[in-house]
Amino acid sequence: MKTLRRWSVRHARFLEIFYNGFEACLRTMRPLINKIGHERLEPAFASTERVIKGALFDCKMCGQCALTSTGMSCPMNCPKNLRNGPCGGVRANGNCEVIADMPCVWVEAWKGSQIMQKSEAIHTIQPAVNFQLEGQSAWLRVIKQK
Numbered sequence: 001m002k003t004l005r006r007w008s009v010r011h012a013r014f015l016e017i018f019y020n021g022f023e024a025c026l027r028t029m030r031p032l033i034n035k036i037g038h039e040r041l042e043p044a045f046a047s048t049e050r051v052i053k054g055a056l057f058d059c060k061m062c063g064q065c066a067l068t069s070t071g072m073s074c075p076m077n078c079p080k081n082l083r084n085g086p087c088g089g090v091r092a093n094g095n096c097e098v099i100a101d102m103p104c105v106w107v108e109a110w111k112g113s114q115i116m117q118k119s120e121a122i123h124t125i126q127p128a129v130n131f132q133l134e135g136q137s138a139w140l141r142v143i144k145q146k
């Protein structure tokens, strides 16, 4: 899994463009999604998201996705769940202080962000994680919010 996670960071720009297209499609489907009902669609969306993002990003289904601001490196893979940059314990080789053989997700996030179109998005302050949203579809949430 970690190999694919690193591939995603290396291809952050491609994934950003793909996601923007996907989000635009979802937005055009909003009337239909609203008609069917978000609660009815939630299980299908959440399951699909779990499979796809689980494979590509080791997604933990936090329900409030930050990938487009974190270089396609999922911040929930940080053992400390830090959403706004690394702790002070990053090793000299760029690995995590808790999981010594894992690159720090924030070192990866910086690398990914620098090849993305919106490279400045990594400076956006992320709100604290709302654990009440855990397990829910972030895609559906985006549609609800926009």
Ligand code: SF4
Pocket (backbone or CB within 6 Å): 053, 057, 058, 059, 060, 061, 062, 063, 064, 065, 066, 067, 074, 075, 076, 138
């Ligand atoms: S930020 Fe949340 S929704 Fe996005 S990939 Fe990570 S755990 Fe999944």
